[in-house]
Structure formats: structure tokens, C-alpha cells
Amino acid sequence: MNNSYFPYTIYIVALFFWVPFFCIAQNVLKGTVIDSVKQPLPYSIVTAYKDPSYTSIISFKTTDNFGKISIEISKNIDTVFLEARHITYKSERFIITDFSKEHQFALYRPNNDLKEVLIEAKRNITIKGDTVRYDVEALKEKKDYTIEEVIDRIPGVSIAENGKISYNDRPISHLYINGVDLLEDRYNIATRGIPAGAVEDIELLRRHNHARIEIGKTLSSEVALNLKIKKDQSLIFGSSKADVGTPLLTARGEVTPIYLQDKSQNIASIRANNIGKSLQDFGTSLTTGNRDIYQLKLENTSVLTPPEVNGNTISNRYWLDNNSISATNDILTTLPKDLIVKGSMDYNYEDSEIEKNNRSVFFTGSDSLQVNRNSINKLLQRRYQLGNTIELNRDDLYINNKLSGRFMDQNGNSSNILNGNAIQTGFNNVEKSLTNILELKNSINNQIVDSGLLFEYRATDEQLIADPAVFIDLIPGANATSTTQDVAMEKLNLGAYTGYTFQLLDIEWKAKQRVRWSREKLESYLRNQNNNDATSPFATDFSLDTFESQTQLSSAFNWKRFRFNINPEFSYLNINRIEDFTRFDKSDNYLFMNMYVQVSRNFNRKWDLGLSGSIEGSISSFEELYPGIILRQFDNLNTNPQDINITRTNNASLFFGYSDVLSGILLKNNTSYNNATSQFIYDRSLDDNGLIQIKAIRQDNEFSTLRNTTTLTKRFFNHLSTQTSYSFDISKIEQIFNGTAQDNSIINHSLSTELSWSTGGFYALSYSGTINFGLSLIDNSRATNNFQLHNLGLDLYLSDKARWNFNTETAISSFSSSDNTNVNSLFNTSFYYKPHKKLILRAELYNIFNEQFFTTTTSNSNSLNLSQFSLRPMRFTVGLNYTL
Numbered sequence: 001m002n003n004s005y006f007p008y009t010i011y012i013v014a015l016f017f018w019v020p021f022f023c024i025a026q027n028v029l030k031g032t033v034i035d036s037v038k039q040p041l042p043y044s045i046v047t048a049y050k051d052p053s054y055t056s057i058i059s060f061k062t063t064d065n066f067g068k069i070s071i072e073i074s075k076n077i078d079t080v081f082l083e084a085r086h087i088t089y090k091s092e093r094f095i096i097t098d099f100s101k102e103h104q105f106a107l108y109r110p111n112n113d114l115k116e117v118l119i120e121a122k123r124n125i126t127i128k129g130d131t132v133r134y135d136v137e138a139l140k141e142k143k144d145y146t147i148e149e150v151i152d153r154i155p156g157v158s159i160a161e162n163g164k165i166s167y168n169d170r171p172i173s174h175l176y177i178n179g180v181d182l183l184e185d186r187y188n189i190a191t192r193g194i195p196a197g198a199v200e201d202i203e204l205l206r207r208h209n210h211a212r213i214e215i216g217k218t219l220s221s222e223v224a225l226n227l228k229i230k231k232d233q234s235l236i237f238g239s240s241k242a243d244v245g246t247p248l249l250t251a252r253g254e255v256t257p258i259y260l261q262d263k264s265q266n267i268a269s270i271r272a273n274n275i276g277k278s279l280q281d282f283g284t285s286l287t288t289g290n291r292d293i294y295q296l297k298l299e300n301t302s303v304l305t306p307p308e309v310n311g312n313t314i315s316n317r318y319w320l321d322n323n324s325i326s327a328t329n330d331i332l333t334t335l336p337k338d339l340i341v342k343g344s345m346d347y348n349y350e351d352s353e354i355e356k357n358n359r360s361v362f363f364t365g366s367d368s369l370q371v372n373r374n375s376i377n378k379l380l381q382r383r384y385q386l387g388n389t390i391e392l393n394r395d396d397l398y399i400n401n402k403l404s405g406r407f408m409d410q411n412g413n414s415s416n417i418l419n420g421n422a423i424q425t426g427f428n429n430v431e432k433s434l435t436n437i438l439e440l441k442n443s444i445n446n447q448i449v450d451s452g453l454l455f456e457y458r459a460t461d462e463q464l465i466a467d468p469a470v471f472i473d474l475i476p477g478a479n480a481t482s483t484t485q486d487v488a489m490e491k492l493n494l495g496a497y498t499g500y501t502f503q504l505l506d507i508e509w510k511a512k513q514r515v516r517w518s519r520e521k522l523e524s525y526l527r528n529q530n531n532n533d534a535t536s537p538f539a540t541d542f543s544l545d546t547f548e549s550q551t552q553l554s555s556a557f558n559w560k561r562f563r564f565n566i567n568p569e570f571s572y573l574n575i576n577r578i579e580d581f582t583r584f585d586k587s588d589n590y591l592f593m594n595m596y597v598q599v600s601r602n603f604n605r606k607w608d609l610g611l612s613g614s615i616e617g618s619i620s621s622f623e624e625l626y627p628g629i630i631l632r633q634f635d636n637l638n639t640n641p642q643d644i645n646i647t648r649t650n651n652a653s654l655f656f657g658y659s660d661v662l663s664g665i666l667l668k669n670n671t672s673y674n675n676a677t678s679q680f681i682y683d684r685s686l687d688d689n690g691l692i693q694i695k696a697i698r699q700d701n702e703f704s705t706l707r708n709t710t711t712l713t714k715r716f717f718n719h720l721s722t723q724t725s726y727s728f729d730i731s732k733i734e735q736i737f738n739g740t741a742q743d744n745s746i747i748n749h750s751l752s753t754e755l756s757w758s759t760g761g762f763y764a765l766s767y768s769g770t771i772n773f774g775l776s777l778i779d780n781s782r783a784t785n786n787f788q789l790h791n792l793g794l795d796l797y798l799s800d801k802a803r804w805n806f807n808t809e810t811a812i813s814s815f816s817s818s819d820n821t822n823v824n825s826l827f828n829t830s831f832y833y834k835p836h837k838k839l840i841l842r843a844e845l846y847n848i849f850n851e852q853f854f855t856t857t858t859s860n861s862n863s864l865n866l867s868q869f870s871l872r873p874m875r876f877t878v879g880l881n882y883t884l
Contacts, residue, residue, distance in 0.1 A: 027073045029096060031103035033063050033084050040067025041086050041107060043128035048073065049081040050506065054093065057558070059446075061216040062129045071216070072446040073099065074503065125662060132204040132661050140196050141758055143795060143803060143832070145840070145881055146239060147199050147227060148191035153721065153756075154204065155713045156659075156666040162281035163188025167204065167223045168657070168668055169711070171287060174210055176226040181210070182265045182332045182342065184389065184402075185287040189269050189328055192282075193256030194227065195239045195883045197837075201228040211398035211441050217448055218501075229260060238884040243275065245844075245877030250275045257884060263334040271326045276317035276872060279326040280381065283346045293437055295550075296454050296495030296516050301623055303487045303522070304462045305633045306427050307377035307412040309352040311869050314789075314809055314854055318826060318847065319869045325349040338394045346385040353378045355870040361815075362686055362863045363778040364738055371690040372419055379412035379427075398441035406433045418635060419690040425634045426465040433458040447501050454495035454516075462487040466634040469528045470691060474629075474637065475538065477528025485631040486525045491622075493518040499552075507557045514550040519543065520622045526631055540628035541580040548573050567596040573619060575644065579627055588644060592617035606660055613652045620645045624696075641680045641696040649676040664715030675704040683736040697736075705731045722755045733861050744861050745777040764795040774859040785815035785857040785864050803832040813857045815864045822855035826871075840881040850874045 033044040046069045047060040058080065061069040073080055078097065082105065085091035089107035096103060124138040140150040152159050156168045165172045165187075175187035183190055203226040209215045210224070236259050243252040252273035259266040271279055288294045311319045327347045334340050355376045362369045387404040410429040416422070438453040462485075469480035499512035520543065527537035554567035571592045578585050594617060600610035624645065630638045651674045658667040681701040685693045707729040715721050731746045750772045758764035769790040776783045789811050796804045807828045814821040830844040854869045 027077075027099040029071045029073050029080060029099055029103075031069055031105055033067045033069070033086070033105045033107060035089065036106065036108050038104075038106075041089070042067055043131070044069075044084055044086045044107070045129045046071070046105070047083045049083070050077060052081055052095075054081055054083060057219075059216055127661060130206040130208070132206070134202045134204070136196060136199045136202060139202070141764065142760075142797065143764070143805075144196045146192055147194045147196050147202075148188075150196045150199070151191060151202060151225065154202065155661075155664045155715055155721070162284070162286065163191060164286040165191070165225065168659070168666060170221070170223055172224055173208065173222040173287060174224040176224065177265065178229055178260065179226060180265060180332060180334075180340075182267060183330055183344075184342070185285040185289060186283050186328075186330070186344070186346075188281070188286060189256075189267055189283055189330065190227070193239055193267065193269055194258065195237070197883065198229055198233050198237055199227050200230045202226070203228065210393075212393050212395050213398050213441050213443055214448055215395075217443070217446065233260075235259065235261070236884065240882045240884060241879065242882075243273075243844075243877045243879030245275065245875050247873060247875070250875060250877065252277070252879070255884075265332040266330070268329040269326070272324065274321075274323045275875075275877070276315075276320040276322060277324065278316055278320060278322060278350060278352065279324040280348060280350045280383075282326045283328045283348070283385075290437070290439060290452065292450075292497040292499070292512070292514060293439070293452055293454055293495075296493075296497065296514060298456060298458070298491055298493045298518060298520070299621060299623065300458070302429060302431075302460060302462060303489060303524075303623070303630060303632065304427065304429070304464050304485065305636075306410055306429065307379050307414040307425070308375075309354045309377050309379045309412075311354060311356070311854075314811070314826070318871050319354060319854065321353040321872070323349070323351040338392060340389075340391045340393070342387075342389040342391070344385075344387040344389075346383070346387075348381070348383040350379075350381045350383075352380075357868040359866045360863050361783070361865075362737070363776070363781040363783060364740060364862075368781070369686055369738075371686070372417075373690065374417045376415045377412070378414070379410060381408065381410045383408045396443060398439070400437075400439040402435075402437045404435050407431070414634075416634070419688065421689055423470065423634055424467045426463075426467075428463045429460060430462075431458070431460045444500070449498070449500040451498040452496065454493065456491065456493040456495075458489075458491045460487075460489045462489075464631060464634065466631070470634055471631070471637050471693070472528060474693065475526060475528045477530070479530045480528035481530050483528050483631065483634075484526070486523075487630070488523045490521045491518065492520075507555050510552070510554045510556075512550075512552040512554070514548075514552075516546070516548045518546045520546075522622075522626045524626070524628055524630060526629055538629045539581055540626060542626040542628075543578045543580075544622050544625060545576040545578075546573065546622075561601055563598075563600045565596075565598040565600075569594040569596075571617070575619070577625065582627075584627075590617075590619055590646075606658055608655075608657045608659075610655050611653070612655075614650070616649045616651075618647050618649070635691050637691070637693045639693075639695045641698070643698065645678050645680045645696075647676055647678040649674065651675075664713070664721075666713040667711070669708070669710045671706075671708045673704070673706050675702070677702045681734060681736060683739075685738055701734050703731070703733045705729060719759050720755065720757050722753070724754075725752045726750070735861055737862055742779055742862055744779075746859055746861065747775040747777075748859070749773045762797045764797075766793040766795075767791065774857075776859050776862070776864065778862045783816045783859075783864050785859055786813065787857050788812040801834045805830045805832070811854060811856065813855050813866070815857050815866060822866075822868075824851060824854045825849075826851055826854075838883040841878075842880065843878045844876070846875045846877075847871060848874060 033041045035041055042063055042065045044063045045060060048058040048071050050058055058073060059071050061071055063069050080096045082094040082096055083091060084105045084107060086107055089109055092107055094105055124135050126133040134154055136150055139153050144150050148159060151157055151165065158166050174181050175190060177190060205224040205226060207220050208222045208224040209218060209220045236257060238257040241252065241254040252275050254271045256269045328345065330344045332340060332342045358373045360371045384407045389402045392399040408431040412427040414425045434457045436455040440451045442449050464485040465482055467482040469483045472480055475483060495516040497514040499510060501508060501510045522540065522542050524540040525537045549572045550569055552567060552569045556565045571594060573590045576587045594615060596614040598610060598612040602608055624640055626640060632638050653670060653672040655670040678701045679698060680696045681699045683695045683697050709727040711725040713723045727750045729748050733744045735742050750770065752770040754768045756766045772787045774785040791809050793807045798804060808825060810825040812823050827848040828846050830842060833841045850873055851871055854871055856867050858865045
């Protein structure tokens with residue numbers, strides 16, 4: 001390590017600790033925003049600036065229900081320039097020099113012809129500052145049952161398969177029920193359990209601060225949702241579903257009882273099915289949470305790979321054979337002095353099976369190799385999880401302590417025919433973990449001090465058995481009948497951070513310090529064994545101690561309506577590696593200076609433009625450092641680098657966007673370029689049996705990616721909703737395959753469209769489609785793959801109580817190494833009858849023409865892959881939904 005960096009580090013740390021002395025006393029500016037007849041205007045936005053050009057923000061506040069605001073101003077500022085705005089009034093500007101009295105800020109309606117349009121829009125959408133309120137009755141369709149289906153209709157919102165909600169490609173940070181965050185990052189329990197008819201409004205909270213102490217003091221880019229339950233809703237309500245079907249006995253049962261009071265909430269959920277609907281993501285974390293805590297956490301990865309039981313592209317109800325059970329319960333109690341106590345319980349049982357055929361073509365110069373693999377994979381997983389959260393959220397203090405424990409047990413097996421050779425595998429994994437996170441926010445002279453502590457412990461025991469033995473030419477063993485890989489891993493991690501903001505030279509500065517110490521240990525035994533004993537194991541007893549310190553001093557300022565953010569960071573690491581079997585003991589030190597810069601501008605409060613760039617240095621993670629040979633899968637033997645790998649990454653991004661909530665237009669474009677260099681390259685060797693050996697060798701390696709994504713969302717005439725997205729990316733990768741160096745380029749074009757048409761009449765139409773074109777350039781070889789997926793749905797409303805649905809999913813796939821084009825179409829139909837406002841009866845017929853296979857294609861660095869999944873036979877089910 002270059003010791004010349006140490007004086008700079010000492011300077012930064014010293015500055016960090018002396019910053020509190022820059023804090024100064026405050027004036028308080030008080031006032032009321034009123035209209036032309038002197039009535040208060042709640043939910044107005046009042047922003048205070050230092051300069052007459054209205055570019056340097058001091059603070060901003062939203063008026064309360066009486067139109068009042070209170071803003072703290074430093075005493076060295078004698079003149080404040082205010083801007084007050086409201087959705088239905090013209091913005092006005094004021095100059096304040098007297099802080100001793102309370103002011104009135106009058107706003108007036110604009111003189112134009114848009115009043116009728118605004119009144120019409122307010123029936124469905126109301127905007128108050130950064131809060132957009134959607135009326136559920138106006139937004140939902142007749143067929144929507146849970147609130148998740150209604151949320152998905154908000155322009156700019158997308159919902160992933162696991163229930164994760166994003167707005168304009170940004171995951172939401174919280175989902176509230178009547179303003180209370182009961183479920184925290186496990187909110188799909190609510191969105192998939194609360195009936196749509198129980199919700200009055202959905203509030204989209206932009207620039208959201210969860211901690212009340214940060215409101216008006218910290219500019220946030222977070223987005224959250226708030227579900228406002230109808231006032232006449234019963235004390236206990238919820239949803240339930242039940243189904244039974246043939247030809248094999250299939251069934252589903254779901255019930256979500258919900259109890260809501262002013263000072264207590266409880267949501268329970270019990271779900272079970274064998275209809276091909278996995279529940280493994282139900283009740284799991286959907287957000288990253290606190291960014292500083294996230295950066296202090298260790299990677300939650302396993303060494304060995306379990307049997308693959310996930311398909312892709314189409315709904316898992318077609319291909320997954322499963323027995324799934326999920327039980328959750330979340331309870332919240334509000335105590336005096338704004339103290340909230342939460343408790344959670346989660347149990348998940350998942351017994352899954354999938355059958356698929358895979359054909360991969362690997363390119364080597366002018367030649368190619370083919371690997372054929374037929375697999376039947378099974379995995380049984382049990383997960384137990386408990387959590388407790390204590391939160392104090394006041395205007396002057398925020399404390400949140402979250403304790404969680406988790407136990408998971410996995411058992412699986414796989415029957416494979418790999419290039420004509422039969423191989424059976426067994427897999428076991430037991431995982432235990434305990435985590436505690438403490439967050440604290442307080443204020444010094446109206447500036448936020450943000451701190452936190454992290455404790456993590458995790459232990460895993462994994463085992464993989466392959467029968468017959470594999471890699472017998474590399475793993476010693478006379479007359480070996482099987483290969484066994486045992487791994488035991490233990491991790492302990494302690495972290496802390498603190499940061500605060502201050503003003504100096506008309507620039508907003510933020511100092512932050514993060515420190516982390518971790519100990520990670522791994523014991524590995526790889527052996528071939530015969531009927532008598534195990535022979536010549538590859539053994540590893542490795543431990544890694546890491547101390548990391550990250551020091552940041554970021555700044556933000558305005559110049560000619562442009563916003564600049566500059567974030568330099570010094571990162572120091574001390575790495576101590578010990579391998580007991582070889583008596584290896586080495587300590588290394590590293591110092592990196594990382595930099596992030598962003599320039600942005602907002603035009604007319606609708607257009608956003610920005611440019612950002614970053615430079616970052618990093619070293620190998622624990623998973624890349626342990627020595628020895630690991631059999632990650634029965635066909636995949638890995639050897640890690642024998643030294644630490646330093647990776648340097650440069651990134652540049654250009655983005656622009658347009659947002660008009662009232663007209664339902666959202667446009668977003670992002671272009672990014674990423675370039676990374678490392679000191680190691682991976683050498684992959686494929687033998688005639690389809691087995692792959694991966695070795696890391698010391699050789700400079702470079703890879704880069706250029707990506708562009710454009711998304712347009714638009715609503716037409718309150719009947720047609722559309723979203724179109726186009727993405728293009730090109731990746732350049734260096735690698736060694738079967739002893740030959742390759743420069744590979746992968747190019748992908750993808751166009752996806754979603755539209756929904758409904759007039760509220762006798763029919764509704766929906767369509768979603770994706771067209772993907774992939775091109776792989778491997779030295780002198782050229783390979784293509786094309787994939788299309790089209791989903792078309794038609795609803796016929798036969799009466800106010802009856803609906804008939806038709807649905808088809810069609811996939812078209814092909815690639816250049818095959819003369820065949822695979823076309824698979826699945827047809828379904830369902831009938832719904834609503835004899836009572838709380839009861840819906842249904843009958844469904846899936847896979848009407850009994851399609852047996854479904855085919856998809858994908859591209860990798862130097863290969864094309866065609867996967868064919870076996871589908872469940874035609875199924876008929878009858879069931880019901882009942883609203884509690």
C-alpha cells in the first residue's frame with residue numbers, strides 16, 4: 001500500500017470529527033399560506049432559498065391542515081427568498097427580511113380555461129405537493145380482486161413476479177396501511193391479501209421521508225405507497241380463495257384475516273397449494289432498506305448450487321409440480337410517546353419438482369461443441385423466520401431497532417442424463433442466521449445526524465453427492481463410485497456508520513464514516529470414495545478477517561439551475577488470510593479513492609435531465625478468495641484465484657425523463673456505459689462428457705457494457721393504458737475457453753409492450769408481448785437467437801354478475817445452430833359468477849389442447865442455450881373467492 005495516502009485519510013477523518021463546530025444558531029420563519037379570500041391552503045409546498053435567482057435551497061416544508069409552516073433559518077442569513085406553490089393556484093415568490101413576526105403568503109387561481117379539466121381529473125387523481133392520490137373505485141376494473149391488481153394499473157408502476165413494486169423503475173421504500181408501516185419490507189402479504197373493495201384511496205408518496213425528523217431537512221428521492229382503508233370497513237376483514245381440480249387432485253386454499261384499529265394492527269395469512277404456484281417469495285424481503293446498512297452487510301451467498309427448480313418466461317402454474325405452504329403473522333402495537341412495537345412470524349414449506357431438457361452449443365473459433373442434458377430436479381425447503389422491531393418516530397428523534405432470526409433446511413436430488421451418461425445427485429443445506437440493525441437519527445442545530453449499528457451471524461452446512469463419481473481424472477480415488485463435496489461456513493460481521501450534514505461557503509456538505517469488521521471461515525472436503533472408504537480429499541480450512549473503513553465527504557450545490565452532487569470516498573481495507581492445512585498466513589492493506597459525480601436539472605417541473613459518472617476500486621469477496629477446489633455442481637469444478645484480485649470500474653450514465661401525472665404520460669430514457677478491468681481471467685474447459693472445469697489464472701482482463709433503455713407510459717381517454725419499453729445492450733467479454741483466448745461480444749435488442757383496453761362495457765382486452773433478438777460474436781463465429789412471447793386476454797362481461805375470460809400465451813424461439821423454429825401456444829378459459837358482493841365463483845380450464853412442452857432460448861458469453869420444459873397436463877378447476 002502507498003503510505004502517502006495516509007495524511008489525506010487523517011485529514012478527512014479529522015474534518016469529520018470537527019464538523020459539529022460549524023453548526024450555528026437559528027432563526028425561525030413562521031407563516032400561513034392562504035387563498036384570495038384568506039382561507040388557509042393545506043398541502044402547499046413552501047421552499048426557502050438563499051439567493052434571488054431561487055437556485056440555492058435552504059429548506060422546504062409542506063403546510064399542515066391549517067396552511068401553516070415553520071422553517072428554521074441560520075442566523076447568518078438576513079434575507080430569505082420564498083416560493084409557495086399549490087396544485088390549483090399560481091406559484092408566488094416572496095422576500096422575507098423580518099423573522100420576528102408571522103407572515104401570510106397569498107396564492108391566486110390562474111386566469112385560464114383549464115379549471116374544468118382539472119376538476120374532472122381530481123375525481124380520479126388529486127395532487128397535493130408530492131402526494132398523488134388515486135381513487136380506487138375509478139382506477140380498478142370489474143375483475144380486480146386484490147389491491148395488488150389495482151396498484152398495477154397506476155401509470156409508471158410495475159410489479160415483479162415476487163410482488164416487488166417499482167415506480168419509474170425505482171423500488172418503493174415502504175408500503176403503509178392507514179399511514180402505518182406494519183409489514184416493512186414484506187409488503188406483498190398485504191398487497192396480495194387486502195381486497196380491492198376495502199381500500200378507498202392509494203397515495204403515491206414522492207420524495208418520501210419515513211423518519212419524521214427528516215421532513216423539510218433532507219431531500220429524498222424515495223417513493224412509497226399508502227393504502228387508505230375505507231372508514232366504514234369492519235374491524236376484521238380480508239380475503240380468501242379456494243380451488244379444487246382434476247385430472248390429478250389439485251387444490252389451493254388462501255385466507256388473509258386483517259384486524260385494524262387506531263393503535264394496533266394484525267395481518268395473518270395461511271396459504272397452501274399444489275397447482276404450480278410457488279410460495280417461496282411470499283413474506284420475504286422486497287427492499288434493500290437503509291443504504292448504509294446495505295453497504296455494510298455481507299453477501300448472503302451459498303457455496304454449492306441446489307437443484308434448479310425454477311423455469312422462466314411463462315407462469316409456473318404450467319410447469320411446476322409442487323406442494324407449497326406458507327403461514328405468516330404480523331402484529332403492531334402503538335404505545336405512548338410515538339413508540340411502535342412490531343412482531344413477525346414466517347413459515348414456508350416448498351416441495352418442488354421440474355423436468356426439462358437443455359441443449360447448449362459452445363463456440364470455439366470456427367468449431368462448436370454441444371452439450372445435451374435431460375434433468376428431473378427436486379428440492380424440498382423449509383424456512384422459519386422470526387422478527388421484532390421497536391420504532392420511535394418523532395419530529396425530533398428517530399430510533400429503529402430490528403432483530404430477526406432465520407432457519408432454513410434444504411434437501412434435494414437430481415436425475416440427469418448428460419451427453420448420454422446417467423448421473424444422480426443429492427443436495428443438503430442447513431442455514432442459521434441472526435441479524436440486528438439499529439438506526440438512529442437526531443438533530444443538531446436543525447441538521448440531521450444519522451447513525452447505525454449492524455450485527456450479523458450466519459452459519460451453513462452444505463453437502464453435494466454425485467453418483468457415479470465425476471472428474472475422476474482430476475480428483476484422486478481408486479475405483480471411485482461417487483464424489484462428495486462437504487462445506488461448512490461461518491460468518492460474523494460487525495458494522496457501524498455515522499453521518500451528518502452542514503452548510504459551509506453556501507455549499508451543502510455531508511460527512512459520513514462507515515466501518516466494518518468481519519470474520520469468515522470455510523471448511524471444505526472434496527473426495528472420491530468407493531464402497532469401503534473415502535480417499536485423498538481436497539481439504540481446505542480457511543479464514544478471512546476483514547477490516548474496512550469508508551470515509552466520505554460529499555457536497556451538493558446549485559449553479560445556474562443545475563444541481564451538482566460530488567461524492568469522493570476513501571476506502572481502506574485490511575485483509576488477513578489464514579489457511580491452517582498449508583500454514584498460510586498473510587496480511588494485506590489496500591487504499592482506494594472512489595468518486596461519484598452527478599449533474600441534474602429540472603425543466604418546468606416535468607422534464608428531468610442528468611449526467612452521472614463514477615470511478616470505483618474493489619477487491620475480491622470472500623467467495624472468490626478461499627483456496628482449494630470446490631465442486632459447486634456435479635458438472636462444475638471451480639478453482640479460485642490464488643491471490644487477491646483488484647477490480648477497477650468506470651461508469652457513465654445519461655438520463656432524461658418526462659412526467660405528467662394528470663395526463664398519464666411518463667417517459668424515461670437511460671444510457672449507461674460500464675468498463676471494468678481485473679487482474680484475473682477465468683479459463684473454462686469443457687470435456688466430451690459435458691463436465692466444465694473453471695480455473696482463475698492471473699492475466700489482465702477487461703469487460704464492458706453499453707446499455708440504453710427507453711420506457712413510455714401513456715393513458716388514452718381513460719380507457720386505454722399502454723407501456724412500451726425498448727432496450728439495447730452490447731457486452732464485450734474476454735475469456736479463455738478450452739485453452740483458446742476469446743474476445744466475445746453479445747448484442748441484445750428487446751422490445752416489450754403492454755396495453756389494456758376497457759370502456760366499462762361488455763368487454764375488456766389486454767395484451768403483453770416481448771420480442772428479443774440476440775447476437776453473439778465469438779472471434780470469427782456468429783450465432784443468433786430469437787425469442788418472442790405474446791400474451792393475449794379477452795374478458796366478456798355477460799352481465800353485472802358473470803364474466804367469461806379467454807387467454808393465450810404463445811412463445812416462438814429459434815437459434816442459428818438449429819433449423820427448427822419452436823412455436824408453443826397455451827390456451828386457457830375461465831368463467832366467473834358473482835352471486836353476492838362478497839362471493840365470486842369460478843371455473844377454469846388450463847392448457848386446453850394439452851401442450852406437452854414449452855421452449856425458450858438464451859445467450860451466454862460463448863454459448864447459446866435452448867431449454868425445453870415439460871408441462872402439466874390439461875387441468876380443470878372450480879373455486880371461489882370470498883371477501884371477509
